[in-house]
Structure formats: structure tokens, C-alpha cells
Amino acid sequence: MINVIGAGLSGISAAITIAKCGKKCNLFSVQPSERAQSVLAEGGINAALDNMGEGDTVEEHFLDTMKGGVFLEDEQTIKDFTAAAPDIVMKLKALGVPFHLNGDKIAQRNFGGQKKKRTAFSKSSTGKVIMTALIDEARKYEDKGFIARFPHHEVIDLSISGGAFCGVTVRDIYTGRTAEFFGATILCVGGMNGIFPEVTTGTTQNNGNVQSIAFSKGVEFSDLEFIQYHPTTIAVADKRMLVSEAARGEGGRLFTVKNGKPWYFMEEKYPVLKNLMPRDVVSRECYLAIHDGQTDGKVYLDLTGLPEEVKRDKLSDLFEEITAYKSIDPSVTPVPVEPGIHYFMGGISVDKGHRTNVKGLYAAGECASIYHGANRLGGNSMLGAIYGGTVAAKTAVDENYECAATDNGSHELPFGYAERADGSPSFNKKLRDILFDGLGIIRDEKGLISSLEKVEKLISETKNETEMARATLGKAMILSAIERKESRGAHYRADFPEQSEEYKAKSTAVFSGGEIVIKFKKA
Amino acid sequence: MAIFIEILRTKNSDKQYFETFLYEPFGDGDTIATALKKLNEREELKDVDGKAAEKIEWECSCLQKKCGSCAMVINGRPRLACDAKISEFKGKVRVEPLKKFPVVCDLTVDRSILFANLKEMKSWVPDEKEAIINGKEIQYESSRCLQCGCCLEICPNFYSGGKFFGMAAGALTSRLISELPKGERDEIAKAYKKHFYAGCGKSLACKDVCPAGIDTEKLLVNSNAVAIWKRKSK
Numbered sequence: 001m002i003n004v005i006g007a008g009l010s011g012i013s014a015a016i017t018i019a020k021c022g023k024k025c026n027l028f029s030v031q032p033s034e035r036a037q038s039v040l041a042e043g044g045i046n047a048a049l050d051n052m053g054e055g056d057t058v059e060e061h062f063l064d065t066m067k068g069g070v071f072l073e074d075e076q077t078i079k080d081f082t083a084a085a086p087d088i089v090m091k092l093k094a095l096g097v098p099f100h101l102n103g104d105k106i107a108q109r110n111f112g113g114q115k116k117k118r119t120a121f122s123k124s125s126t127g128k129v130i131m132t133a134l135i136d137e138a139r140k141y142e143d144k145g146f147i148a149r150f151p152h153h154e155v156i157d158l159s160i161s162g163g164a165f166c167g168v169t170v171r172d173i174y175t176g177r178t179a180e181f182f183g184a185t186i187l188c189v190g191g192m193n194g195i196f197p198e199v200t201t202g203t204t205q206n207n208g209n210v211q212s213i214a215f216s217k218g219v220e221f222s223d224l225e226f227i228q229y230h231p232t233t234i235a236v237a238d239k240r241m242l243v244s245e246a247a248r249g250e251g252g253r254l255f256t257v258k259n260g261k262p263w264y265f266m267e268e269k270y271p272v273l274k275n276l277m278p279r280d281v282v283s284r285e286c287y288l289a290i291h292d293g294q295t296d297g298k299v300y301l302d303l304t305g306l307p308e309e310v311k312r313d314k315l316s317d318l319f320e321e322i323t324a325y326k327s328i329d330p331s332v333t334p335v336p337v338e339p340g341i342h343y344f345m346g347g348i349s350v351d352k353g354h355r356t357n358v359k360g361l362y363a364a365g366e367c368a369s370i371y372h373g374a375n376r377l378g379g380n381s382m383l384g385a386i387y388g389g390t391v392a393a394k395t396a397v398d399e400n401y402e403c404a405a406t407d408n409g410s411h412e413l414p415f416g417y418a419e420r421a422d423g424s425p426s427f428n429k430k431l432r433d434i435l436f437d438g439l440g441i442i443r444d445e446k447g448l449i450s451s452l453e454k455v456e457k458l459i460s461e462t463k464n465e466t467e468m469a470r471a472t473l474g475k476a477m478i479l480s481a482i483e484r485k486e487s488r489g490a491h492y493r494a495d496f497p498e499q500s501e502e503y504k505a506k507s508t509a510v511f512s513g514g515e516i517v518i519k520f521k522k523a
Numbered sequence: 524m525a526i527f528i529e530i531l532r533t534k535n536s537d538k539q540y541f542e543t544f545l546y547e548p549f550g551d552g553d554t555i556a557t558a559l560k561k562l563n564e565r566e567e568l569k570d571v572d573g574k575a576a577e578k579i580e581w582e583c584s585c586l587q588k589k590c591g592s593c594a595m596v597i598n599g600r601p602r603l604a605c606d607a608k609i610s611e612f613k614g615k616v617r618v619e620p621l622k623k624f625p626v627v628c629d630l631t632v633d634r635s636i637l638f639a640n641l642k643e644m645k646s647w648v649p650d651e652k653e654a655i656i657n658g659k660e661i662q663y664e665s666s667r668c669l670q671c672g673c674c675l676e677i678c679p680n681f682y683s684g685g686k687f688f689g690m691a692a693g694a695l696t697s698r699l700i701s702e703l704p705k706g707e708r709d710e711i712a713k714a715y716k717k718h719f720y721a722g723c724g725k726s727l728a729c730k731d732v733c734p735a736g737i738d739t740e741k742l743l744v745n746s747n748a749v750a751i752w753k754r755k756s757k
Contacts, residue, residue: 031582031584031590031592032638032670034590034591034669034670035582035584035585035590035591035592036584036590037584037585039585039589039590040585040587040589040590091651094648094651094652095648095651096648096662096698096699096702097666098659098662098663098666098698122663122666123663125663125666125667128589128666128667129663129666129667132665132666132667132668132695132698133648133666136641136646136647136648136695136699137647137648137651139638139641139642139646139647140647140648140649142642143642143645143647149638151635151638152633174627174628174631174633203584203585203586203590204560204583204584204585204586205583205584205592236552236586236587237549237550237552237553237554237556237557237586237605238556238557238560238586239586239587241587320736321587321588324588324606325552325587425563425564426564426566
């Protein structure tokens, strides 16, 4: 029996793969798959299908991914990842995902950091419709007895001994009862947006606790300094709402007002890819435009000139959403946007087979750091989640890991009532503010050291285990950013503005003997 | 402007009572979801009379109408808390759990019947080599169903545990009914007839309350045409 933690895109892909191999799994999640963060994914999924007659190739998808990630990842891993994409998208189609079609072929749109139309989509709700198809597919294997769903269960502890995984303790949120499940476990718990409550595009249930527990138990993390700020987000109550990159892929233009006139800064500065430069570049330029003393201090996304067909057939859902939450009709009025935290390139270190440094523990999806380097390309996240979940599952099935017998020799502890206190909202917000100050779009040593001192003080003031684990993971993010004394992808240091060959390596962070150790590991 | 929020609370599955809280919105965009979140973040939660109150149990996830988690009954109408702006209500609002599902605690209900019913209906592609994708609106609309349960709450024909599974099952399976070829869809069409067509009184109240704005009537008409009258999918 394999345990899969998290029922979003990577978790459900892992569960389906395990079932297809004829093995059984437990699928744990805080809420059912329908509520997972994956349903928020909007613009599409990349695959070099070459359906738009532009001569697209897997090789170009590979190169764009490497370049977008600023050459941090292992080349062969990215070759395999991009080579798998066309088959993944065709399989989704076969499961009934209603991709937008061009004739009888899947249509593809432009996305950031890629010259060719490579992103398959379904309006601006691609994550939702893919999840619907995969949930149905998982249901088939649930009916056959291969997948056991635990849809209101949260992880409260991970048991690791001598570098090997023993078990995961889960709590039934509805009854309060807890139990430990032993054996191989795949973490598919999403990004670390929960460490930054209310200022990201993510969900509230994705609270970052599992990652914090894993880190505090010695699981190695990497590239924690690379946080993706999406250029176009809007503040709504308690979160940032994403305005899909598809809006620019379909012709949307960014501008600010300078000396009383619109200034299309992306088009002026980047005449080739213009508004579709990789997200790290666009977000930085938006930040600079907002803080340029001669502008009105705002950035707008102009969708007024989009063809009627695009508004009606390709982005109608996005237009409705903006109108509903901001009372702005984007077909008439440019939409004020700002960069906001959207994705974590960093996460749990995994090898090509998605193994962590702990035997029997695997990780996939946004919580794993493997495909996106210093900056993820739009359209590669869902691909990474599906591909990663599939690879992790195959590895886990092949390795058939059995954990050492427990003290009482049992592999099924009965449900009990162990507790783990949540972090308090006020602590979580203090931590968020400290990290947010240091880990902005533009960073420097002074700001990072100031955040480090504050986070250390915060750690010294709490005795709550959850709070301490969260702050320790946050401290590792700061330390990783301090140690990378260069600018690369989403990590821009005002005091080290150049890219340096010396740092062409993934950073790693391990919590060991009460200390966080940061190192650099060449691909 | 401050608002009184009257919440139906349930503890230990049987004890039910209303508790009222005074809430001062932080901004124009505040919703019932914002209010519930902020009330729970108070150092000490007290009701309007200053009496200590326990944390309010409720579920939420995306806060932008895309996950269906925070469905509840607001002033008598099933809807998503993240879609119910405080500014809509004048001075007072009543918030209750969905009533067609067992209450776990306060506003949290156990909606597992939704998924059990879909399993019963065999809502999946039997053989992925055979699915027909025409990229049409029906498949897209159906795929957007949130499984929030609002349509079941308002439906005069649905009750939990009954043979009629309601629009939550009808909407989701319309994707498969429209895209599977004859032969492949026979089982799901049969299940549709038994668990949807036979029980639907066509009040179409579901269409009025669907938070995703799904045109449930269009899905129903298409599924009836294909599954019952053996006509072609639109």
C-alpha cells in the first residue's frame, strides 16, 4: 500500500498511475480533489504538438524550459519532461478534456518565454477541466478498489528514522481521530503559498504545514529563494486573484502612464517577445514601472483591443471573473494589475525518479523542486504536476518499499486522538510580513539580514511546534536568498545584479542538529 | 457599515443554536467568507452580547468561486460564501449550513454523498481510446461543475440517500453522455435514466442558484436527447 498525500493534479496523477500498475494506494487530502489548488490553474498546458503549423519541436520546448529556468536543472531530466508532454496532453484528450480545438486538432496559444504556440487550453479554466477528467478517471479505480480516498484528512506528523521513512500520521478533520499509516509515501502537497497567507494566488487549505513538518524532520529542500511573482494579479478579499498569462498570450498589453501618456514598457524594452517575456522579467519590469518616479505608480493590462472571437470563445470566463470581483469591464477599461506571489520553484529536493533524501519518501507537483529552475514557464506547472506524479508513482511501485517494523510490529495503528496545535493566525501573519519584506521582487543583503534577525526572534518567542516548523522553513528561504549572491531568474539581488557562473547550481537547505545548512549542488 | 451576522451553530451533532456576531467590514470587497475568516482570527471571539464563543467551523479553499468548498445557506439561499458580498445585506444576514447533508459542525457539512452517487452512476470513461471530443460547449460547461451541492439544496426532488441524485450528478455526467460513443455510454445512460431522468421534476431551480453559472437546462436537454431519446449530442 502506497500513501499519496494531496489529491490535486500531482496526487491524483500518482494515484491513477499506482492503480494502473495494479497496486493499491491511500489518497489523503484536506478536502476533496474538486477543492484542490489545481482547479485554479488557468491558461493551459505546454506540449510541442505542433498543431499550429509553426514547426514546433520537443527540442524547442526543452530549450525554452532550460532558458526560462536559467539553466539550473539537469538537462536530461528536462529532455524527458518535455518529451513526455505531447503524450500526456493526448491522453488527457482521450479522457475527455474539452480542449479548445482548431479543426479536429487541439488548438495552442502563445505563452510567456516561448516563441511558438505550444499551450493547449480550455478558455481560462484549463486546470478545472483537466481535474474533472482526472477525478472521473480516479473514480474508476476507486470503484475497482485500487484507490481509497480519505478526503477530509490532514497530515499532522511524518515519522522518519535513520534516514528512512516510517509513516504518516493523519487526522480526520471531521471526527478529530488520528491514525498512522505506514509504508512508501508520496508528498503531493502543493506550493508553499500557505507560508504567505492572504498575499498569494493560492488556496487557504494549502497551508504549508506539511512542507514545514518535512523540513523540520530533515527532508532536504532546494532552491527556496526562487519564488515566482506572477506579473498580473489583482487584490481581492483575503488573496490575490490571478489574471491568466493567456490574456497576454491572446494579445493583452501592459502599460503604465508616464508623463500623462500610456507607456507600453514591455514592448519598448523587449521588441521580440514583448508582453510575453518570462514571468520573472515581466514582474520585475512591472515593479520598476510602478516605482519609476515619472509614472502614475500603476500598471494596467489592456484587453480592450482583443478580437471579439477571443473575448467570446477563449477568455469569456476570465472577463466575467474580473467584472464580478472588480466591477471593471475589461473589454472597455484597462485593468490595474500588480505582481503577486503565484508559484514556488523551490521545494523538496528530488532526484529524477522523484525520490527525496529519505528512503521510501517521494515528492511530486509544486512541492517538489525539479523542473522549473530559477523561473517556471507558464503552461509548465500542470505538465510538471502530471508528469511528476506519474514518475513518482512508478518509482514507488518499482521500489516496493517496506518500512522497518514498528515498535509493536503493527502496520495499522488504530485511530486515536493525537493533537497538533495549528499556528495562530497572528503568528502566521507576522512571519509572512517578515518574509515578504526580505523576499520581494528585488532583494539585497541588508533587507535579507533584517528579515533573518526578525525571523530568528520570532522563532525564539514561540513554543508552538507548528509555528516553529513554519518559521524554520521561512528562515531557510531567507538563508538561501542570502547565500545566492547573484541574480538569476526570480531571484534578483540589487547588490549582485549579474548572473554568476559560480552559482549555476541548485541551492539545498537541510535542517540538521538544530541548524539550517545551505549548500550548492551543480546539476 | 457594520453588520450583524447570525450563524446557526451545531456542536456535538445535536445541539443547534443561533449566535450573532457584529462584523465591521475591512473593505468593499468583503464577503461572508472574509467575515467568517476574520471572526475566527480574533484573539477572543465573542458574540454580540459579549459572551465568549467557540471558533466557527466552516470549509473554504479558493475564495474565488472556483472550488465550491464554502457553499452554505445565506439568507435562505444556497450560495458560496466567497461570492456573497457583505454590501449586499442591509444590517443583518443569516448564515446556515446546507441542510440536505449531515452537519459535521457549524457550517461544515459532509457532502460525501455527492461522490458516492457519482461512483454509483459510473461517472468515468470506460475505455479512454473511445472518447469523442468535439470541444463543444456542453463538455466544457459540464466540466466546470464545482460539486458544491447548492443545486441539491434548492432542488425540490433531491434528498440525501434517495434514488434521484440531482443536478450535481446530472451536470457532471452530461460530459460523458455527450462525448462517449454509443456502446461505451450505455451504462452511464442507463444510470442517468434511473438516477436523474426518472426523478427530475424540472423545476430548474438549480439553474438559478448554480454558483458557476452553468446552464443546467442546456445540459439536461442534451443528456435527455442522447441518453433517453437516442438523438445526437449537440
